Amino acid sequence: MTSNGNARTLFEKVWDAHTVREQTDDTPAVLYIDLHLVHEVTSPQAFSMLRERGLSVRRPDQTIGTMDHSTPTTPRNELGIIPVADALAAKQLDVFTQNCGDFGIPMYALGDAHQGIVHVIGPEKGLTQPGMTIVCGDSHTSTHGAFGALAFGIGTSEVGHVLATQTLLQNKPQTMAVNVEGRLSDGVTAKDIILAIIAKIGIGGGTGYVFEYRGEAIRSLSMEGRMTVCNMSIEGGARAGMVAPDDTTFEYISGRKHAPSGADWDAALAKWRALPTDEGADYDKEITIRADELIPMITYGTNPGMGMPITASVPAPADEPDYNRKIALDKALTYMDLAPGQKLLGMAIDVVFIGSCTNSRISDLRQAAEFVKGRKVADNVRMMVVPGSQQVKQQAESEGLDAVFKAAGAEWREAGCSMCIAMNGDQLLPGQYAVSTSNRNFEGRQGKGGRTFLASPLTAAASAIAGVVTDPREMAASSL
Amino acid sequence: MEKLEHVHGSIVAIPVNDIDTDQIIPARFLKVTDKEGLGKAAFCDWRYLEDGETPNPEFILNNPAYQDAAVLVAGDNFGCGSSREHAPWALLGAGFKAVVSTDFADIFRNNALKNGLLPIVVDADTQQQLFSLADEEPSTTVSVDVEAQTLTLPDGRAVSFPLDGFSKYCLLNGVDQLGYLLALDSEVADFEARNPQRIVTNA
Numbered sequence: 203m204t205s206n207g208n209a210r211t212l213f214e215k216v217w218d219a220h221t222v223r224e225q226t227d228d229t230p231a232v233l234y235i236d237l238h239l240v241h242e243v244t245s246p247q248a249f250s251m252l253r254e255r256g257l258s259v260r261r262p263d264q265t266i267g268t269m270d271h272s273t274p275t276t277p278r279n280e281l282g283i284i285p286v287a288d289a290l291a292a293k294q295l296d297v298f299t300q301n302c303g304d305f306g307i308p309m310y311a312l313g314d315a316h317q318g319i320v321h322v323i324g325p326e327k328g329l330t331q332p333g334m335t336i337v338c339g340d341s342h343t344s345t346h347g348a349f350g351a352l353a354f355g356i357g358t359s360e361v362g363h364v365l366a367t368q369t370l371l372q373n374k375p376q377t378m379a380v381n382v383e384g385r386l387s388d389g390v391t392a393k394d395i396i397l398a399i400i401a402k403i404g405i406g407g408g409t410g411y412v413f414e415y416r417g418e419a420i421r422s423l424s425m426e427g428r429m430t431v432c433n434m435s436i437e438g439g440a441r442a443g444m445v446a447p448d449d450t451t452f453e454y455i456s457g458r459k460h461a462p463s464g465a466d467w468d469a470a471l472a473k474w475r476a477l478p479t480d481e482g483a484d485y486d487k488e489i490t491i492r493a494d495e496l497i498p499m500i501t502y503g504t505n506p507g508m509g510m511p512i513t514a515s516v517p518a519p520a521d522e523p524d525y526n527r528k529i530a531l532d533k534a535l536t537y538m539d540l541a542p543g544q545k546l547l548g549m550a551i552d553v554v555f556i557g558s559c560t561n562s563r564i565s566d567l568r569q570a571a572e573f574v575k576g577r578k579v580a581d582n583v584r585m586m587v588v589p590g591s592q593q594v595k596q597q598a599e600s601e602g603l604d605a606v607f608k609a610a611g612a613e614w615r616e617a618g619c620s621m622c623i624a625m626n627g628d629q630l631l632p633g634q635y636a637v638s639t640s641n642r643n644f645e646g647r648q649g650k651g652g653r654t655f656l657a658s659p660l661t662a663a664a665s666a667i668a669g670v671v672t673d674p675r676e677m678a679a680s681s682l
Numbered sequence: 683m684e685k686l687e688h689v690h691g692s693i694v695a696i697p698v699n700d701i702d703t704d705q706i707i708p709a710r711f712l713k714v715t716d717k718e719g720l721g722k723a724a725f726c727d728w729r730y731l732e733d734g735e736t737p738n739p740e741f742i743l744n745n746p747a748y749q750d751a752a753v754l755v756a757g758d759n760f761g762c763g764s765s766r767e768h769a770p771w772a773l774l775g776a777g778f779k780a781v782v783s784t785d786f787a788d789i790f791r792n793n794a795l796k797n798g799l800l801p802i803v804v805d806a807d808t809q810q811q812l813f814s815l816a817d818e819e820p821s822t823t824v825s826v827d828v829e830a831q832t833l834t835l836p837d838g839r840a841v842s843f844p845l846d847g848f849s850k851y852c853l854l855n856g857v858d859q860l861g862y863l864l865a866l867d868s869e870v871a872d873f874e875a876r877n878p879q880r881i882v883t884n885a
Binding site: 244272359642651 | 697708766851867883
């Protein structure tokens with residue numbers, strides 16, 4: 203127990219409500235899972251295991267599938283079909299269709315009007331709700347914590363466990379309050395908050411913890427902004443990040459396909475309002491950052507912890523006291539072909555990618571479009587805009603955002619993970635520099651030999667127009 | 683899963699911090715629908731030159747002296763990033779039985795233990811000693827006793843490492859964790875009876 207008396211944190215309330223069997227010295231806790239999201243890449247071996255053992259899926263009615271990772275985002279053909287050129291990917295998608303069909307799991311297939319990135323469609327459909335336990339064979343499942351759910355990524359063996367039993371063996375994590383005080387300035391976004399947090403604590407700083415993001419800046423964020431923050435909890439080592447549900451949360455959920463309605467809505471609301479952390483509850487650890495001191499952030503290295511304010515200079519390995527960290531920084535700068543002390547502002551780039559489960563929602567696309575409208579993407583830049591779901595794509599098109607991007611010379615694509623993970627053919631070429639709104643700048647993440655600067659949609663869009671790394675505060679949104 | 687009681691083998695070191703699962707196995711190899719043959723893809727982008735086929739002579743795993751290594755010694759925070767279980771599958775496929783670091787990312791550690799790949803957490807001094815030993819003498823061997831939770835160095839020093847009781851039981855007996863959960867069927871049914879279903883995905 204970490205808390206005083208009966209006062210509990212948001213995390214503890216959700217954990218307690220889902221404990222089928224308590225943790226002991228000999229066995230982890232057994233946790234009940236309300237919602238299991240599955241996709242084509244991390245599920246096939248789990249379904250094979252079910253078949254080998256003659257098992258069924260315990261709760262197909264609490265499971266949902268979508269295709270996202272290996273799907274092409276290239277345009278539809280004259281029949282309205284998105285062709286899959288890669289034979290291995292095509293087979294993986296076929297196997298997924300077969301598995302979901304055989305085991306009775308509802309699934310959004312490639313080309314479906316509701317298909318999209320798993321962490322975009324969960325909230326979009328109202329499947330993600332406060333107080334739930336949500337898992338998926340994907341580390342960015344932390345996204346759903348924005349609703350006050352306990353949501354985390356699992357491996358394929360665990361996907362099998364949840365399919366077969368709707369439960370998971372888990373050792374109870376510790377809790378860390380991440381306070382973000384003050385208000386963001388213009389041009390600074392949710393993405394900059396999370397990049398600043400990870401730069402502060404390091405890529406392993408949250409290992410073993412569940413984060414609860416708190417404070418005025420978090421309360422002021424939209425649900426999409428909160429999702430961006432929670433999404434990258436894993437990049438700080440935390441498997442889950444949570445935000446207490448409030449009126450912003452309830453307003454977002456209300457009216458969505460799977461949201462409760464009528465008397466059920468009132469009952470749900472009463473339960474959800476009891477979820478926020480009690481006065482006097484303790485966290486195992488607490489950190490604070492000031493939102494009003496933040497400026498746009500950008501990464502310079504090969505993990506998301508290697509980030510800095512966009513106006514800063516690349517740090518020098520010689521200034522790093524820890525030997526292992528010195529070596530790591532040196533290796534990162536060699537890969538990125540950057541010199542200590544160099545500024546990234548003004549550096550020529552080759553690609554801008556706007557997309558991924560971090561920043562591909564409608565508000566992200568609107569922000570980017572504001573900069574792009576009436577302007578041209580620089581000649582040296584390939585700009586890709588990949589909506590997070592077919593619904594986001596349709597919404598953007600109804601607002602004319604696709605026309606804005608296309609008129610500027612950007613590529614407007616079908617929905618999917620795309621160049622964030624680069625397993626569908628959307629990738630950087632060796633040596634290319636990208637400003638990307640995605641979540642990982644690991645070596646080769648966006649294509650072998652490719653070099654990634656992680657940043658917000660504002661920074662990405664401004665950089666696409668200028669052709670160089672650009673501080674969005676220095677470029678006014680288009681007045682057209 | 684096969685029983686894992688002891689590991690006795692030579693070591694190889696990759697003294698790099700924060701080795702993420704994209705380095706252990708790049709995403710383009712995740713289009714498989716089984717677990718076979720992933721050993722070839724382990725550390726692929728470090729192991730091969732730009733053509734993807736020619737071994738990079740600079741990379742330690744291509745050094746003939748380390749071909750039989752069973753224990754990988756790595757920098758801090760090994761296995762961060764993606765949840766892909768293909769990472770332990772690839773390491774096992776490449777012949778590793780254990781990985782030594784000062785700490786492991788949570789999901790990687792869980793995935794490794796479920797496949798009989800032992801994550802061994804040691805202090806920074808032991809890590810540095812192993813880096814030096816691996817560098818100076820490629821035939822350096824270590825012994826791991828899962829029951830005793832010890833890693834024994836060539837000088838006879840036995841270093842203890844943490845291992846939760848349940849994972850240890852599963853490793854020593856070669857059983858996977860699903861059997862335990864399946865046996866709780868009636869408890870899960872009771873839980874479901876007490877707690878209304880929160881979401882119906884096929885409604």
